[in-house]
Amino acid sequence: xxxxxxxxxxxxxxxxxxxxxxxxxxxxxxxxxxxxxxxxxxxxxxxxxxxxxxxxxxxxxxxxxxxxxxxxxxxxxxxxxxxxxxxxxxxxxxxxxxxxxxxxxxxxxxxxxxxxxxxxxxxxxxxxxxxxxxxxxxxxxxxxxxxxxxxxxxxxxxxxxxxxxxxxxxxxxxxxxxxxxxxxxxxxxxxxxxxxxxxxxxxxxxxxxxxxxxxxxxxxxxxxxxxxxxxxxxxxxxxxxxxxxxxxxxxxxxxxxxxxxxxxxxxxxxxxxxxxxxxxxxxxxxxxxxxxxxxxxxx
Amino acid sequence: xxxxxxxxxxxxxxxxxxxxxxxxxxxxxxxxxxxxxxxxxxxxxxxxxxxxxxxxxxxxxxxxxxxxxxxxxxxxxxxxxxxxxxxxxxxxxxxxxxxxxxxxxxxxxxxxxxxxxxxxxxxxxxxxxxxxxxxxxxxxxxxxxxxxxxxxxxxxxxxxxxxxxxxxxxxxxxxxxxxxxxxxxxxxxxxxxxxxxxxxxxxxxxxxxxxxxxxxxxxxxxxxxxxxxxxxxxxxxxxxxxxxxxxxxxxxxxxxxxxxxxxxxxxxx
Numbered sequence: 001x002x003x004x005x006x007x008x009x010x011x012x013x014x015x016x017x018x019x020x021x022x023x024x025x026x027x028x029x030x031x032x033x034x035x036x037x038x039x040x041x042x043x044x045x046x047x048x049x050x051x052x053x054x055x056x057x058x059x060x061x062x063x064x065x066x067x068x069x070x071x072x073x074x075x076x077x078x079x080x081x082x083x084x085x086x087x088x089x090x091x092x093x094x095x096x097x098x099x100x101x102x103x104x105x106x107x108x109x110x111x112x113x114x115x116x117x118x119x120x121x122x123x124x125x126x127x128x129x130x131x132x133x134x135x136x137x138x139x140x141x142x143x144x145x146x147x148x149x150x151x152x153x154x155x156x157x158x159x160x161x162x163x164x165x166x167x168x169x170x171x172x173x174x175x176x177x178x179x180x181x182x183x184x185x186x187x188x189x190x191x192x193x194x195x196x197x198x199x200x201x202x203x204x205x206x207x208x209x210x211x212x213x214x215x216x217x218x219x220x221x222x223x224x225x226x227x228x229x230x231x232x233x234x235x236x237x238x239x240x241x242x243x244x245x246x247x248x249x250x251x252x253x254x255x256x257x258x259x260x261x262x263x264x265x266x267x268x269x270x271x272x273x274x275x276x277x278x279x280x281x282x283x284x285x286x287x288x289x290x291x292x293x294x295x296x297x298x299x
Numbered sequence: 300x301x302x303x304x305x306x307x308x309x310x311x312x313x314x315x316x317x318x319x320x321x322x323x324x325x326x327x328x329x330x331x332x333x334x335x336x337x338x339x340x341x342x343x344x345x346x347x348x349x350x351x352x353x354x355x356x357x358x359x360x361x362x363x364x365x366x367x368x369x370x371x372x373x374x375x376x377x378x379x380x381x382x383x384x385x386x387x388x389x390x391x392x393x394x395x396x397x398x399x400x401x402x403x404x405x406x407x408x409x410x411x412x413x414x415x416x417x418x419x420x421x422x423x424x425x426x427x428x429x430x431x432x433x434x435x436x437x438x439x440x441x442x443x444x445x446x447x448x449x450x451x452x453x454x455x456x457x458x459x460x461x462x463x464x465x466x467x468x469x470x471x472x473x474x475x476x477x478x479x480x481x482x483x484x485x486x487x488x489x490x491x492x493x494x495x496x497x498x499x500x501x502x503x504x505x506x507x508x509x510x511x512x513x514x515x516x517x518x519x520x521x522x523x524x525x526x527x528x529x530x531x532x533x534x535x536x537x538x539x540x541x542x543x544x545x546x547x548x549x550x551x552x553x554x555x556x557x558x559x560x561x562x563x564x565x566x567x568x
């Protein structure tokens with residue numbers, strides 16, 4: 001599941017870099033599990049109606065439309081802001097002052113280290129906001145400009161992946177580096193090449209290329225000579241560090257392929273655009289690519 | 300307008316890698332040169348998609364990313380629901396996508412109330428899409444415009460008038476027609492009824508579901524003043540209790556109209 005709000009651009013309003021580097025590898029764990037109901041924040045539940053909100057907090061001190069049917073409601077004296085959608089009612093709650101309350105025991109003003117120690121590493125960082133995903137909802141943490149203290153805490157609905165993103169060969173939950181290591185380990189025994197297939201399920205050409213890999217004219221040769229690792233780049237917000245490790249083949253878009261020797265050396269890359277005709281390619285043409293990469297590895 | 304954050308996709312041909320990166324050109328075009336309290340106005344966002352490339356509709360189908368727009372406005376200005384032009388149905392290698400090619404004009408209507416302050420109003424639209432040509436890449440862009448605030452509304456801007464054909468073609472709910480949706484086992488039958496002015500002569504129409512599912516081409520049957528068509532569940536699966544989407548025919552639905560696309564939003568009986 002992608003870690004993003006249903007109204008993700010609202011996050012652009014909160015532009016302070018989250019110090020992901022400062023978080024490091026922490027062993028903490030979230031106090032919720034996927035399937036748990038989201039906690040009440042400031043006494044409000046996600047999905048609360050406007051009547052319920054008005055009853056709990058009174059009239060907002062400020063109101064700003066941030067999209068069709070979507071409003072950001074400000075309660076400055078309480079240190080609270082809400083994202084309210086006509087379609088989904090209360091979509092997110094933001095705490096911007098320490099006295100506003102807590103989410104899972106954390107408050108504005110707590111140290112970033114304490115968040116990481118308590119909750120571990122976030123699921124992702126989007127627009128400078130750390131996103132902890134719990135099934136269908138997310139907790140957001142933004143640090144202050146010194147990257148030491150929590151400046152904002154939020155609770156919101158998670159976006160559902162579109163059908164196009166959810167179905168396909170690219171697994172958003174896979175650990176690409178572990179998958180590559182495992183493939184190289186096996187290849188050191190059987191001497192197959194490792195084919196890194198960078199792509200995304202929303203990318204038509206990536207789907208077409210994957211289908212061509214399974215074409216009867218290709219699959220036999222591919223299976224005999226290559227071990228394929230699908231690497232999901234999401235919306236270019238995932239595994240780009242892995243791409244950089246191998247010369248940033250995704251810089252011009254996906255699909256992008258890197259072929260590794262069993263020792264992990266780059267044998268071939270499509271950074272030169274050699275796969276750009278994938279959509280109109282035939283199985284025989286893809287087979288020629290694969291043959292040329294095998295030949296390159298033997299040189 | 301700030302530069303695109305990521306504009307690296309190359310679209311036209313493999314040789315294009317050596318050329319300038321392909322980008323979607325975005326422009327915001329206001330209906331009026333100035334706004335005032337108590338009024339309403341529209342802003343069009345024109346997306347020029349590079350040749351050989353496409354971007355996705357709000358429901359991109361089996362591949363692609365949805366194109367999105369989020370407006371930020373000052374207090375006193377409110378945005379209504381954005382009108383999206385209808386897409387093309389693209390079927391490549393068995394994958395059905397709903398795409399925009401060439402120019403797409405997206406229109407949002409705004410209302411202005413008396414709480415608007417200042418001599419001008421700043422509006423900003425944050426857009427995102429996935430640009431696909433021979434490769435695919437997500438892109439974002441922001442367009443901004445500043446409109447003077449005057450007591451009396453201003454005349455329509457000249458550039459707006461040039462958009463008239465695109466605006467008239469936007470899908471809309473027709474006040475002359477009623478739409479009824481009835482569940483029939485594994486399909487939903489739509490009946491578009493009531494107007495003696497209906498002139499549709501197309502044998503088929505394409506239904507683009509708004510939320511999820513893929514576009515289907517369905518037969519259109521005339522029954523007196525009504526037309527009926529049957530949507531398979533593949534087109535309505537995400538909203539079994541409601542049918543929402545755009546129905547595009549080869550010809551206008553009504554006399555005197557250029558509109559080939561009807562916005563459909565009906566509770567399934």
